[in-house]
Amino acid sequence: MTNSTVLSVEGLKTYFYLDDNEIAKAVDHVDFAIEPGETLALVGESGSGKSITSLSIMNLIEKPGKIVDGAIYLNGKNIVDLSDKKMTDIRGKEVGMIFQEPMTALNPVYTVGNQIIEVLRKHKKMSSSVAKKRAIELLKLVGFPRAEETIKEHPHQLSGGMRQRVMIAIAIACEPKLLIADEPTTALDVTIQAQILDLIDEMKHKFDMGVLLITHDLGVVAEYADRVLVMYGGQIVESATKQTLFNDPKHPYTNGLLASLPSLDKQTDRLGAIKGTVPPAHRFPKGCRFSTRCPHVMEKCLHANPDLIPESDGHEVRCHLFK
Amino acid sequence: MEVKNSEDNTRIAEDVLIQVEHLKKYFPIKGGVLKHTVGHVKAVDDVSLTIKKGETLGIVGESGSGKSTLGRMIIRLLEPTEGKIYFENDDITDLSNRKMRPYRKDMQIVFQDPFASLNSKMSVSELIEEPLLIQTDLTKKERKEKALNLLEKVGLRADDRNKYPHEFSGGQRQRISIARALAINPKFVIGDEPVSALDVSIQAQVLNLMADLQDEFGLTYLFIAHDLSVVKHISDRVAVMYLGRIVEIAPKDDIYNNPLHPYTQALLSSVPVTDLSKKSEKIVLEGDLPSPSDPPSGCAFRTRCPLAHDRCTTERPHLLNRDNGHSVACHLHDNK
């Protein structure tokens, strides 16, 4: 961690305590850091722990879930034990958030303008007239040329892509140093997805933010990320720069994901599917969590979960094949 | 597009399974206190196409472009507002439910959300046996055997048959839907975004399965998706839809290597790719899909088209064959 590190997550464990004494280890010892101006992508299949990681950072874990261990440094300050009230101040002010379904994050009763103005008044203590002017500027910034009219509209009057632009305007309203985007374009078509991801990228540069981009789309990772964390079974199984991950992927899971992708420029008869499915977080196998699906599984994998160890500079892999 | 004279009864080519001509679906928009019709959503607006026996025709387009509506009309789950539908040699457009019955077992559909489309109170074997019970004269024992056989074909285990849908993952539920669709030996299967809700690894399992089953049973597919790489992988030919119309249709290699319509070009350039050396220039389209209740005059794509010109406002471009089954609807390409 350097002085300017925006976010540093250390040894994070978030468990869910289920009935009959079972424990779902949704996030199980995760470490990573994000620097200003950097986009860190978190990829993995559904159920691998991506969203619980991001919700933990914002302290939005609900019962029966709990952060059981670890530290979360936001701009150098450990926020893991802050009170709910203090966290409410941080969310939206120091951390901007964008989710997959903007309709659930926006309030249908209020106009677009009111929702931005409220954030500015709450966190920036602006007067309503100043906040209104700023809301119009923000909407123009995220691509509403007729912002004076857009502020009077309600969320349901907007398309999915426009709602996501409004979410971005709200997320950057307080110029946070960290932006968390959890599947921001999964519900959108590719032409709109490109607009939204380009906009997030532009805002990142403009405000020198660190971005945590959660996605299951490796194409999105390839175009927008700087570094990548591949997550499986609540743990990071590979961590690398984008170039290293796509040019020299090491972990069998990463390779499986890449082989599953149909390609636009190559024709393959069969896709290299990964057999089986992600086990639920309270039923991880003993040993390596990927062992039930791994084509390279060895005796040792059934007993010991490998550590995440450096393979080369800035490239870490959690697999017994690499030492 | 070959659109032949519709009076002639024996005009559909031998190798064609499905032919639709000038198909339209206008949904009425009700408004005001009296619930009068105040306009129409032109969900599908004059679509003609053919699907050959044993081929896979892929359909791509943004959400709301009319893909599902077209699919449902083709198998008569939805009444067309206008147009004709032929199955093999027969005009099935206006058949009554009773007359439609023998055709029903030849056509099946698999939907996107395997959870919503499977009755949660039925066990897997009941789900697969149901179409056999309705559509065939098989005995109970024969039905059980057939269901077991199908279960194995789609890669599920025999002891899965007494389980219920909620006990399965999304990919496994989609396998159950596919087994159910295949139970009565259909000739034609529509997949309406059948892998869109699945993780890439599971999506690959289901795509491989669909390809294997097509080979084994000689199925004809209409495969609807918004993911261009998925459609490319599975299809022989691809149609691109925009606001209820087909704007380009061609053998897949032609569509992907030589896209002619500005919309197809923009779509292809927007797909994020994992090959870092292949980072091509994106054509970023301005704005959103216009409302299908009030499509732009002339070319429906003109409000977002970087190449729009005067003629595009006034004149609707027709889908014209350029060469060898590569057709495009754009004024830039109508000078034969």
Ligand SMILES: Nc1ncnc2c1ncn2[C@@H]1O[C@H](COP(=O)(O)OP(=O)(O)OP(=O)(O)O)[C@@H](O)[C@H]1O
């Ligand atoms: N409230 C909860 N109670 C019990 N287990 C939970 C709860 N929320 C999440 N989990 C479990 O934690 C694991 C990680 O879930 P998470 O939502 O982080 O996945 P994800 O990677 O974001 O998946 P997706 O791609 O589907 O969004 C899963 O096994 C999930 O079932």
Ligand SMILES: Nc1ncnc2c1ncn2[C@@H]1O[C@H](COP(=O)(O)OP(=O)(O)O)[C@@H](O)[C@H]1O
């Ligand atoms: N039952 C219906 N009533 C009114 N409008 C409908 C109905 N079904 C679909 N539509 C509209 O028709 C258009 C095309 O829809 P659809 O075929 O579902 O698109 P796609 O499958 O390409 O996403 C959309 O604008 C949709 O809102």
Ligand code: SF4
């Ligand atoms: S540790 Fe063993 S099972 Fe796990 S990924 Fe490596 S080879 Fe596969």
Ligand code: SF4
């Ligand atoms: S007809 Fe005109 S507006 Fe339509 S796609 Fe062609 S150039 Fe663009």
Ligand SMILES: [Mg+2]
């Ligand atoms: Mg998630």
Ligand SMILES: [Mg+2]
């Ligand atoms: Mg649809």
